[in-house]
Amino acid sequence: MLKSLRNQLVLAIGVVVSLFALLQGASSYHFSVTGTSALLDRRMETLATHLRVDFNEGILTFSTPTATDTHDLSVVVWKNGEALPAFANEPSPLLPRDAPLGFTTPVLDGEKWRLYTRRRPDQLVQVAQRMSVRHEIEKRASTRTLWPIFVLIPLVWIAVLVVVSRSLRQLNRLGRQVRRIDANRLQALPLTGVPNELLPFIRSINLMIERLAHSIETERKFIADAAHELRTPLTALQLQADNLQREIAPGNRERFRELQGGITRSSNLISQLLRLARADAPPTGQSMTRAMASVDIAAAVVNAIADVLPIAMQRNIDIGADEMADARVYAIALDIDTVVKNLVGNAVRYTPDGGKIDLSTRVRGTTVDIEVKDTGPGIDETLLPRVFDRFFRVSADSEGSGLGLSIVKAIVTRYDGTVSLRNRGDGQSGIVATVSLPVERDGTV
Ligand SMILES: Nc1ncnc2c1ncn2[C@@H]1O[C@H](COP(=O)(O)OP(=O)(O)O)[C@@H](O)[C@H]1O
Ligand SMILES: [Mg+2]
Known part of the structure; x- marks a missing residue:
């Protein structure tokens, strides 16, 4: 299968393009994961900054100026001097109040969390998210970036196949032209419309055709000349034999007739050879x-x-x-x-x-x-x-x-x-x- 130039080209180009596409896919997946992670951090930070805790009809509630969906986030608010949290949304784990300010990644109850701790004038606000949830969100967002590549790879293979096949069609056409060449049709191949890469190849073939035509013509001329040269002495021989006929003794007549037959056959052969040499001559010339x-x-x-x-x-x-x-x-x-x-x-x-x-x-x-x-x-x-x-x-x-x-x-x-x-x-x-x-x-x- 790999003897075919087309298959080799398609395979090589297809593999290289696919490798690049896969590399591109891997890097865009990676960037998407880190980008989504940064976005999730930004969301926690925004929530902690703009969070307002109100005492509403005897129940503590919190609200944010931005309409952020917070069901996957745990929010805990500590008031200065109080031992228990002033507010915690449901169901929040007990967050470590003494965590360093900013982002940390503590393990709580055997599970990894992302924690953001912010100090406000009279409060300490903590926003936390399970790492497993974050990974799930990152994965979902990043997988979407891979779809175009999975669709594109087969399309690229098809495109490569079509382009390579079309380019090689010229080679096939050339092959057919070369196949038509034989001793009777020694014509140079046309150079018009031939791709540059094939020109040296065709020029070599044309040179070969020229040499072949020349040597065939030399051979034909030699046969024609030889036949022509032989004709004169044979005609003379025939005349001499005709003249001798009357002087042949009766006992030798039969052998003499054989001799005459031989001479006739030879001159027939010579005429045929001349005719063949003429018929073989290139069909050009004004005559x-x-x-x-x-x-x-x-x-x-x-x-x-x-x-x-x-x-x-x-x-x-x-x-x-x-x-x-x-x-x-x-x-x-x-x-x-x-x-x-x-x-x-x-x-x-x-x-x-x-x-x-x-x-x-x-x-x-x-x-x-x-x-x-x-x-x-x-x-x-x-x-x-x-x-x-x-x-x-x-x-x-x-x-x-x-x-x-x-x-x-x-x-x-x-x-x-x-x-x-x-x-x-x-x-x-x-x-x-x-x-x-x-x-x-x-x-x-
Ligand atoms: N009509 C035919 N019937 C039988 N054999 C034939 C016939 N035509 C040609 N051949 C055979 O083909 C050979 C080649 O023919 P050809 O080139 O005309 O040479 P030749 O000078 O021997 O006739 C002949 O020698 C003969 O054996
Ligand atoms: Mg014959």
Whole structure:
């Protein structure tokens, strides 16, 4: 639980504030007790000073100019020269007449008292109060000062929790932004609206993103250059082989054809590598914006079908389009062609003779789905997540390079689209490949 920064902060601030509140409570309780005690003394003093004893209808009574409630006080008045008190209110204990003047705290009948003794011209006035009563009054008055603190402490905890959570929400937002970064989306994090404390952190992340983008770009350029350099000698090799063909002895023809096949596969691989390097290039630059146009999805599908139709017919594969939505995307036409042709090419390559391939395009909200469904063997579920990896092939003896789907993914990602492959799941074996691209609106993606 304490691994969370929020909990640590809330706990630390909450404990410190609560400790201060408790200290404050204790000191205000203490001051209130001494203050109340002083007030009670003042009351005894006032009573002793202003007390008037009258002889009223044969009974001695006392009155005070201030309307003080005196039921908790014992009052005794001694006249000079008389042995017994001239007046004592009910029920008064016998107060020590010889007590020193002023305040004392004697023990009378085993109980502690507060006693005030005052000398007047012909009288000695004594006012006394039980200490237990005083403590009770002091306690009642002082406990009241603690209530605000007991109410405030939970409120402070709630306030701290709210404030800390709100401040840390910025961190969570940042976390989400960082999570979205991948090789295809290497964009610097925005610095606006970021708290000062987080700025160095974000700047470091942005530096890292920059370095990462640079090294990915270097790698991509290297692949592109290598493929480009290899293409020329391979083309020369192919030409030489074509020229040699006529001079090959009949006995060597089969081996020579294998050699030619190898050269063709190599140049296909080189072309795929070049295409991948191009699809991986950052989607900036004027050349890209210039080549962008409104591309008809249905036309791209028809093109792809036309491309494979001769092979499909030869292998008795039934290929057709059932649902064709009228949708356009803002893209480079060649990119969209490459995507659809790769998916259709896979379907034809991996579907056995006599199979069926269905194509469809559907608009769903702001995206258009292009779907290619075949009746091939499908792909083992455990291997499915890897089909977009470079050079990955389910079976090593298939003719492909393992780069087709990587190219599809790279292209689709740069248009903010997605691509997925799944097994049909309708009782029949086969793959459903789906590409989703944002439909064009007002001449943009
Ligand atoms: N429609 C499909 N049916 C069965 N397997 C497929 C299908 N599409 C792709 N695969 C598998 O995924 C691998 C990767 O596909 P891809 O990247 O296009 O490379 P390849 O050049 O081998 O076609 C293929 O080698 C194949 O094993
Ligand atoms: Mg392929």
